[in-house]
Amino acid sequence: MSTRILILGTGLIGASVGLALKAQAPGSRVLGWDADPAELAKALELGAIDEALPNSNAVLIPGIADIYLLATPVLPILDWMQKLAPVLNEQQLVTDVGSTKLEISELAAKLYNQADCAKFLPGHPMAGKESGGAALADAELFRGATWLFTPPDQNESVLEQEPSALESQWRALVAGMGAQIRNLDAEHHDEVCAWVSHLPQMLSTALAALLQDTFSADPDGLAAVQAIGGRALRETTRLGSSPYSMWRDVALTNTEPIAQTLHALEQRLAHLRENLRTPELRDEFTTANRFRAKHDGSVS
């Protein structure tokens, strides 16, 4: 019997996963549900899901799926983990795509991965677009991207050392989407993601908001800024389009690491500002060049 996958949250990421699943395994059965009926209808229309569940109660019907993919922002993921745990059993797997992993992993250790409980595999694809929604879904979104998993610490895992058959199957499906799988510890995940994802987001939001406040009093000034700004401005403010609805949960569940990276950047900018006319500026450019040289060589 083919594996049934239920995607909770059929926005950009959930619907893209659905499209990628159907592309590699046309015979798979993909169910979907979303709190927003329009998003759910769009996912169905695009063929990202085979069937739309009529309401949130249907999600909780025991045995309705083998693999549950939680593809909402982080706080609703934590809610769904609470609601699903009592109705699932050890033959089922729950996984997610949440941007932060420590709180999710801690809750998973309490409610999952124990005798008579469903398995939970925390996951996080490093892919997205600055705007959300099923309408932008793309079966190729994950090709070449890293898909992180933060499986339970082997030392603390009481019962199950080996990945279950469903976990192995899910990892194979993710690899089949073209993603590069990497395992790491949940706490380390949140620290690294604060640097490489959350800091760039907050920076881009702050820059775009600052420019808006600085120039919007004069419509001509704002128009000039936007006409004059080239690729540099577009790229550094692009993430300013990102929705608060998703990033609120990231900020709430990874506050301290994000605050630390922001504080470090504030100090770095102040240092650069104080050295605009000294040889220290050369050091700063040389160090940045070095980061990019490695970066260009590895992933650009």
Place this chain on the structure above:
Amino acid sequence: MSTRILILGTGLIGASVGLALKAQAPGSRVLGWDADPAELAKALELGAIDEALPNSNAVLIPGIADIYLLATPVLPILDWMQKLAPVLNEQQLVTDVGSTKLEISELAAKLYNQADCAKFLPGHPMAGKESGGAALADAELFRGATWLFTPPDQNESVLEQEPSALESQWRALVAGMGAQIRNLDAEHHDEVCAWVSHLPQMLSTALAALLQDTFSADPDGLAAVQAIGGRALRETTRLGSSPYSMWRDVALTNTEPIAQTLHALEQRLAHLRENLRTPELRDEFTTANRFRAKHDGSVS
């Protein structure tokens, strides 16, 4: 007789201008010189210039060209303005592509645009790549980009109110490269460019340098950061590849406006950091969304 154009500095911008000129006016005569013989040879090889001047003395031969394009960093532009003024006459035009315009415009008012002096039209194409060099030259680099001019203030212009024939010709050539021409005041130029160009550059440099210092002690950590980082990281650190050689002159000739924008961003980041768990974060995202909505609509 066809207009002879001499490009001083045949790096990325100078050689791209040469290619764009030859593409639209194959019969034009383009001379070139660069302090780096390799850059000059590359520009000649690519067909960006018709003839390479043998040395810097040849640049100063009276009457060797009709239009002089200064396409070096800002400090050498100021040097060339000093050297060229005594050997040119009112039948010749000098223009430039320097990233800052106030110092250049002030020097132009002293040495050019007067009786028996050559004309000077300060210019600044808002285009480029994060790495320099003639090898990356592109005839299409300016298509769709804004090309700013900061002509002398009409109120202070003693002798010449109308653009000279050569100035009109140069503006037509720039338009022929596909650029959108916009005139503004030199001081305003430097303030606006601090916001839309210099701030994004310094920000990207600081972020890339901070990541390099944070993760390079552990080669595995740096590799993980670069493997995990997606498009968000690539785009926000891309300008970290930019060369100090060009940006030193920008920092030296626009220090105060850049320092002010950096200071404003530091404060904005601190505000965001202090409000990661408050509704203020929503306001910041909403304001940023508004900037991008207009931005997307106008130039993206």
